[in-house]
Amino acid sequence: MKLLSVIFLRQIPGQAPVMLSTHYELGQFGFWQRGGAQEICTFASREVVHRSKQALMSVKHKEFLCHCRVLDSRLAVVAVCDEEYPVYVAFNLMKEALELFLKKYKEDAWSSPTTDQNLPLPGMDELIKKYQDPTEADKILKIKKDLDETKEIVMKTMDQLLERGEKLDNLIDLSNDLSFQS
Template sequence: MKLYSLSVHHKGATKANLLKTAHDLSSFSFFQRSSIQEFMTFTSALIVERTSQGSRASVKEQEYLCHVYVRNDNLSAVVIADTEYPQRVCFTLLDKVLEEFSRQVDSIDWPSGSPETINYKALDIHLAKYQNPREADAMTKVQAELDETKIILHNTMESLLERGEKLDDLVSKSEVLGTQSKAFYKTARKQNSCCEVM
């Protein structure tokens, strides 16, 4: 999973005005970087121009996914990622960047600003932080931890059952399960007893 580019634009009546941009092109050879950066900057502006006000979109361009958010005030952001990077995390990043940018940079500067004149230094920090969506995004981190816990529990249950322990005994002995969980298990067991094969 990789993020390559993060940029902030102002969507004008006919074209998008680039306000700030950050790139991580370390995975490309030195000789390719300038042309890839140029391609990503051009693509980001084009996507902003073609996206309607107040909407979000994801556009596949070659082997990249470009995620764009154009707010109702025409402040816009684009992140270019590989196809494996989670879409939800990209839009979380775009929301965060636009909210922060709008607090730090006066809206009067958006239509005419440029990367040289706009004083906003956090894009590089956000691009670096979000390279690992699991660490940057709390929801992704929780989901990954839940998935790991589920695998561990499943493997533990299988090994205990292989040793001949009964599920009823395991539930009643469990220190992890709360009283409500044990009561739920017993109720479900009772209701499903008519379906059991003896």
């Protein structure tokens, strides 16, 4: 489960969206592959926002999913993840990222550019690191993971107890046989 990028764009009707802020986590790719992966994330994000008319949507592109959220003000955020990444965790990430962006930049700062920008967004790298492991970022997934681990431990313990119980039954049978023979 990997999160590859979070990209903020301004949707302009009839034109290509304008990039406002881009954040990538491409460590899973080799050095020579990162440029291509970044281009794919950028292209897919721009296309999804350009074709998006609704507030929330997810689009599959090869083995990746592009999750998009467009506000009424035409500010959009796209999270590009692999297929295994939970959808609701991606939407939670986008919600937090939008809050961070809107806290830093008022509408007049991002609504006027007509060319791509790369507005710095302090705290975004930490947010991406937090969401790299969805089980740590999402409380429900974390609880589910803990329950699964606990269930596995209980099952192993029960199996071990049953084995001991079988061994005790065998010893009792042997003891009864010895008593009968004597």
